[in-house]
Amino acid sequence: MALADKGVPEAEFAPAGAFSPQEREAVYRTIYARRDVRDEFLPEPLPDSTLERILQAAHHAPSVGLSQPWNFILIRDPAMKAAVHDVFTRCNGEAAQMFADERSASYRGLKLEGILKAPLNICVTCDRARGGPVVLGRTHQRDTDLYSTVCAIQNLWLAARAEGIGVGWVSIFEQEDLRPLLGIPPEIVIVAYLCVGFVDQLFTRPELEARQWAERLPLEPLIYEERWGDRR
Incomplete structure (x- = not known):
């Protein structure tokens, strides 16, 4: 899709380091084509070289004080994935009960993970002690x-999309249930559990939008000028 179709104007001048129009369009295309993949995974494993590129992209994310607090646990063992899936299944049943009757029925009809089907699962963690007791930029926030760590996940996701690889973020679990399964120390925070693999199809728009669970908000009402609530 052309940049103009997405409201991305051509640059009025050429600042230092700017990409070419073709390169710029490829970046925006990757962003707009990113999808949260549920169960459309193929069984073929990722080539080691491709996985290395994706993880390097994640590792080149910005981090506060250059602390690089992330770790990536690669999970391929079917028994381990089955144990994680059991945790998800229990929590997913609890989540369904939190919605009103009609919404709960719709929720139960959604496919929300590909833990067993994806050839690779990745648990992304944050080591909050990395960088020492005082980290530049983290003194007050x-x-x-x-x-x-979330920036690293986004980098991984976009790099995977550019490689034709799908990613699904599974968030319906309790950290303390996953921690003993994966041997994660108590001081380490589990930020994301990702399902990763080649796919046989991708939705042209977000799946939850396609299934009429929710829709993308228009941008304009979300923008304020100078102060909260002041419109442009």
Whole structure:
């Protein structure tokens, strides 16, 4: 899709380091084409070289004070994935009961994970002690290390999309249930559990939008000028 179709204007000048129009469009295309993949995974394993590129992209994310607080646990063992899936199944049943009757029925009809089907699962964690007791940029906003880890996840996701690889973020679990399964120390925060693999199809728009669970909000009402609530 052309940039103009997404409201991305051509640059009025060429700042230092700017990408070419073709390169720029490829970046935006990757962003707009990113999808949360549920169970459309193929069984073929990721080539080691491709996985290395994706993890390097994640590792090149910005981080507060260059603390790089992330770790990546690669999970391929079917028995381990089955144990994680059991945790998800229990929590998913609890989640369904939190919605009103009609919404609960719709929720139960959604496929929300590909833990068993994806050839690779990745647990992304945050080591909040990395960088020492005082980290530049984190002196007053302590959670910037968690935000940094999420930036790494986004890098991984976009790099995977550019490689034709799907990623699904599974968030319906209790950290303390996963911790003993994966041997994660108590001081380490589990930020994301990802299902990763080649796919046989991708939705042209977010799946939850396609299934009429929710829809993308228009951008304009979300933008304020100078102060909260002041419109442009």
